[in-house]
Amino acid sequence: MTDSFLEPLGQVRTKIVATLGPASRSPEMIRKLINAGVDVFRLNFSHGTHDDHTESLTNIRRISDEMQRQVCVLQDLCGPKIRLGDLPGGAVECDFGAEFRLSSEQKGADDPHELSCTYKDLPDDLEVGQAVLFADGTVGMEVTAKGEGWAQLKVTLPGRIRSHQGINVPSAALSVEALTEKDLADLDWTATHSVGYVGLSFVRRPEDVTRLRHELEKRGCRARIVAKIEKPQAVANLEAIVDVTDAVMVARGDLGVEIDVEKVPTVQKQIIDACRKARVPVITATQMLNSMETSSRPTRAEASDVFNAVLDGTDAVMLSGETAIGEYPVAAVSTMSKICREAEHLIFSGNPGGIPFTCCAVRGGKKDGETGAVARVSQVLPVTDAIVDAASTVSRRLKAALMVVATHSGRTALAVSKHRNASPTLALTDDVEVARAMSLYWGVTPLHIPELFQTGQVLAFADEWCRTHDLINSGDHLVIVRGVIPNNPNHNALLVHEVE
Structure with a gap:
């Protein structure tokens, strides 16, 4: 792969979601796309068979393991999409x-x-x-x-x-359910295939999300939920939906049909802002680099669209047809990566230490490290929230080269991510599924470490790993944050280390 299509490790904070399809599902293409900057692969269950998706998932897992990269998979359910019959x-x-x-x-x-x-x-x-x-x-x-x-x-x-x-039918209150019989059959596939996220199409109310969560738990699935906002009813119930989901997608395709097109930019900003306040990851999707399905370069308007989504605060940007059926899937990913990096450079050139950020009131919930469903991953304890806030302040003041987070559930890493620090974040977890899910978190490079030890051992590992990957130099500062680790009483710790 040429250097022009190689994303520098840990240097692009905004995550890239790429849809797999006929143009990109081969093992060779998957490897190239990861190198170009893909963090999450989307499997679109509106197309393809279970065997097709199983093959894609198997290739993603094998190749990402060979590359020693944590790559997440988003299973996007078809939902009650109404389609014409045969003509x-x-x-x-x-x-x-x-x-x-x-x-x-x-x-x-x-x-x-x-x-x-x-x-x-x-x-x-x-x-x-x-x-x-x-x-x-x-x-x-x-x-x-x-x-x-x-x-x-x-x-x-x-x-x-x-x-x-x-x-x-924008103005109709249709009686169709958010989960169709096909979706339920696709969730049976999920029960035997580990994916990081499940995308729920055409969400209208929070009950749609809670029903999907029930279906996942009934099947023993740990996947997180991405609520796709593409109906006016979802916009009206936005805060309630954000409160029960694990992530959100601004699905501008159907959204732009269901509401007046001139309102889409306003709604996009509204959704991103609501997710920022609630500490919920948000993906901006549809037609971001649409011309790159047939062209090796995007239009200026498309480049501005991606750039402005990053400035708005999106955690991830998504490619659909550009990588699924396009003629230049690797170039599309690389182009998106470069645009995101340029937008981040603008952000941090005006705020060298990062963007001071205060989340909304901390919600109650399970402690970081408790077993059970991963529901409401944005919930953290007040003490953890205070430690993360302090660590972000220290990182900005010292202009730290890196923040290191040791976490079991990923909650602490998500809390750090939402502070939008200039310092990249290295997140260590003993749970491989959590490591993959953290691939969606802005600014976070996840690593799966089977055993998380004392803070000093976490520091030693992080120091050695970062030196190996040329991420730190002598005199740099590392800020280490520990969330709750099971069977380890030393938690919610903050440590500053100067590299020798």
């Missing part, structure tokens, strides 16, 4: 004013004006006068009449629709 010839032109009939069952297979969809109750849920959007909002129709099992539609925004494209 004659695969596509139909929708002229302005043309009329179509949407039925709960496929009728008139040879009639291009007879439409069907995957959600059989949709015609009954529609109301006269409502707008129905197709193909990511590029084609629009209005409901002019309806009866039992059918709705008459008139084209208001002409264009072409294709078989199995998405349908959105």
Whole structure:
């Protein structure tokens, strides 16, 4: 791999999520993508078979182990995405004013004006006068009449629709559940395949998240939950959803169809700010470098989009078609990495010690180190929060070369991450699944250490590892923070070390 596609270890704080697909699922490509800067691979369960995803997961695990890198996997559930049925010839032109009939069952297979969809109750849920959007909002129709099992539609925004494209009804309160039968079957796959995060599509209320958590716990899964915000109802219930999830995705694709497009930037900033205050990781997604599906360079607008998302405070940025089906997947990752690094340079050039940051009120919850579900990983004890706050202040004042966190659950590392210190963070944990999950945390380089010992031994290990990777020099300061470690009474410790 050329140096131009090699991300320097620990030097880019914003994390990169890349979607695997036909253009990127080979072992060779996975290795190149990790080198270019991928921290989390997204497996899109809207496409592919369980065997396909098992093969991808196996390759990710094998290659990341060989590279001695902790790489996380996000399983993205399909959710109740409403799609068109089969169309004659695969596509139909929708002229302005043309009329179509949407039925709960496929009728008139040879009639291009007879439409069907995957959600059989949709015609009954529609109301006269409502707008129905197709193909990511590029084609629009209005409901002019309806009866039992059918709705008459008139084209208001002409264009072409294709078989199995998405349908959105922004103003409708549909009765569809957030978890479909397909999603539940996909969670059965999760039960036997360890993933770091499960993405829940089309969240509308906090109960959608708690139901998924129940389904995960019922199957013995430790995966954390990413609530995808792509419905206006989710925006209205944002604080309540953030309060019960482990991470959030600003899913701008369907969000930009469900709400007016000019409102998307405002909502994006609102979501990122809510996650920042709640100490919840947030991913900004969809069309970030969309032109790189077919071009080796992004547009200036796309570069600015990624740059500004970093300035807004996103923890991660995501590539979809750019890496799944694009012609330049490695270049797309490398380009995104360079843009993120440039944005971070701007942030820290104005704030050399980092960005002083105060989280919202600390929530109650399990102690760092207790066993059980990983729910609400953002919860930390007040004493841990105070130690992290003090450590961040020390790091900024000393301009520390590195912060080292020893943690069992990852909570302490997440708390440090949300302080947005200029000093990179090395997080050590004895739990391999926690190490992988921490790959999503801004500024954190996770390491799996089977046994975490006394603070002095943590320091010795960190010192040797950082010297091996050329991350520290004589005279540098290291700030060491210990969270709660099981069966070890020495916890919530803060130590400053000067490298000899």
